[in-house]
Amino acid sequence: xxxxxxxxxxxxxxxxxxxxxxxxxxxxxxxxxxxxxxxxxxxxxxxxxxxxxxxxxxxxxxxxxxxxxxxxxxxxxxxxxxxxxxxxxxxxxxxxxxxxxxxxxxxxxxxxxxxxxxxxxxxxxxxxxxxxxxxxxxxxxxxxxxxxxxxxxxxxxxxxxxxxxxxxxxxxxxxxxxxxxxxxxxxxxxxxxxxxxxxxxxxxxxxxxxxxxxxxxxxxxxxxxxxxxxxxxxxxxxxxxxxxxxxxxxxxxxxxxxxxxxxxxxxxxxxxxxxxxxxxxxxxxxxxxxxxxxxxxxxxxxxxxxxxxxxxxxxxxxxxxxxxxxxxxxxxxxxxxxxxxxxxxxxxxxxxxxxxxxxxxxxxxxxxxxxxxxxxxxxxxxxxxxxxxxxxxxxxxxxxxxxxxxxxxxxx
Numbered sequence: 001x002x003x004x005x006x007x008x009x010x011x012x013x014x015x016x017x018x019x020x021x022x023x024x025x026x027x028x029x030x031x032x033x034x035x036x037x038x039x040x041x042x043x044x045x046x047x048x049x050x051x052x053x054x055x056x057x058x059x060x061x062x063x064x065x066x067x068x069x070x071x072x073x074x075x076x077x078x079x080x081x082x083x084x085x086x087x088x089x090x091x092x093x094x095x096x097x098x099x100x101x102x103x104x105x106x107x108x109x110x111x112x113x114x115x116x117x118x119x120x121x122x123x124x125x126x127x128x129x130x131x132x133x134x135x136x137x138x139x140x141x142x143x144x145x146x147x148x149x150x151x152x153x154x155x156x157x158x159x160x161x162x163x164x165x166x167x168x169x170x171x172x173x174x175x176x177x178x179x180x181x182x183x184x185x186x187x188x189x190x191x192x193x194x195x196x197x198x199x200x201x202x203x204x205x206x207x208x209x210x211x212x213x214x215x216x217x218x219x220x221x222x223x224x225x226x227x228x229x230x231x232x233x234x235x236x237x238x239x240x241x242x243x244x245x246x247x248x249x250x251x252x253x254x255x256x257x258x259x260x261x262x263x264x265x266x267x268x269x270x271x272x273x274x275x276x277x278x279x280x281x282x283x284x285x286x287x288x289x290x291x292x293x294x295x296x297x298x299x300x301x302x303x304x305x306x307x308x309x310x311x312x313x314x315x316x317x318x319x320x321x322x323x324x325x326x327x328x329x330x331x332x333x334x335x336x337x338x339x340x341x342x343x344x345x346x347x348x349x350x351x352x353x354x355x356x357x358x359x360x361x362x363x364x365x366x367x368x369x370x371x372x373x374x375x376x377x378x379x380x381x382x383x384x385x386x387x388x389x390x391x392x393x394x395x396x397x398x399x400x401x402x403x404x405x406x407x408x409x410x411x412x
Contacts, residue, residue: 021292028292086121094254100263104251107267110136111274113239116246148279155205159197203283210276214240217269221250224262240273241281 015023063070087096095101096118105118109129120126218232227235227248235248251266 017296020296021289024292024295025288085119087118093252106132106136107270108244109133110140111270112137112140112242113244113270113274114242114246115239115244115249117249117252144275144278147275148282151206151275151279152202155202156197159201163197199283199286203280203287206276206280206283210240210273210280213269213273213276217273220262220265220269224256225250225253236269236273237277239270240277242274242278 059070059073062068063073087093096105101118107113108115108118109132120129214233214236217236218229221227221232221235222229225232231248235250237243238245238248239250250270251263256262
């Protein structure tokens with residue numbers, strides 16, 4: 001093997017960490033898709049074959065009973081499929097394109113749910129949908145991100161309040177009764193300044209909130225639509241996650257008991273559920289990224305070529321906990337400590353498995369810093385090497401994107 005620049009080492013260490021993470025995530029998603037396809041094929045394919053056999057038998061029995069040719073019957077069924085696309089059903093359903101039906105349709109468009117039970121059939125409608133969805137979907141995604149920011153703010157304040165109560169209990173009842181001294185107040189302030197809310201606590205709270213919303217919505221749909229509770233729960237996940245298969249759609253019958261209240265409840269549950277699931281997905285994605293960082297660190301082999309020594313880690317490289325330099329974790333110094341000599345901020349998103357398992361004692365990247373800033377009411381003050389610009393701020397997916405834009409803006 002020919003040495004390049006006096007070093008023969010190859011492997012994951014020669015690849016940029018961002019690119020390595022992207023390639024590994026793509027590979028894991030492909031494997032995940034293959035596994036999912038195998039499971040669903042094993043579960044659903046026998047049922048599909050059985051349904052086709054039953055349908056063929058019914059077609060044959062119907063044609064024999066009424067002395068029809070199968071070709072004529074199939075042509076008639078094709079005409080019904082066209083009518084079905086236009087919103088015509090055998091059972092009575094509400095109008096699809098009155099104002100209330102159109103409002104329901106545009107709601108599924110901008111939320112990216114897209115049930116598919118109502119679709120435009122005119123050329124003008126299809127063209128208008130392209131431009132309408134382009135702006136509407138972008139605005140709704142922005143709304144979801146802003147909703148996530150405010151939910152995280154509330155959760156951070158709650159977690160900080162619980163942390164303060166635990167600190168006061170540790171101080172003892174005697175100290176709580178008398179007036180705290182200046183030194184004790186300073187120590188309490190220092191402990192709060194270094195405190196970081198756990199991303200796992202946030203994920204747990206969002207998960208519980210999503211489950212509660214889904215369970216309450218399922219109870220409403222089960223009573224109003226006549227669905228089984230498990231089917232209603234399945235519909236809630238499909239709708240709230242914006243998958244929107246369209247096999248089950250709420251609020252489609254012409255008449256309901258307490259119809260006005262049900263329509264308002266349907267709108268509120270879908271809006272709240274989509275926001276909760278979107279927020280939960282963003283937090284889970286951060287945890288998945290931590291796992292990818294740990295895998296990359298395990299795959300990375302140090303260079304043992306003579307004269308090379310330990311290379312300085314590149315930007316976004318995973319540094320083990322015992323190799324990190326100890327630094328003050330106060331909120332005021334986070335931005336300064338996160339700056340590099342080249343003017344870029346370290347993402348701080350990569351941790352070792354040891355730190356990953358000790359989730360309540362370490363920073364979990366950008367999200368935790370933002371949680372800390374929101375809980376203490378201090379906006380992020382950028383260091384001298386990172387000038388303030390219009391891209392700073394935000395939480396979750398929006399915050400990560402803004403931080404990335406801020407880094408590239410500073411380097412220009």
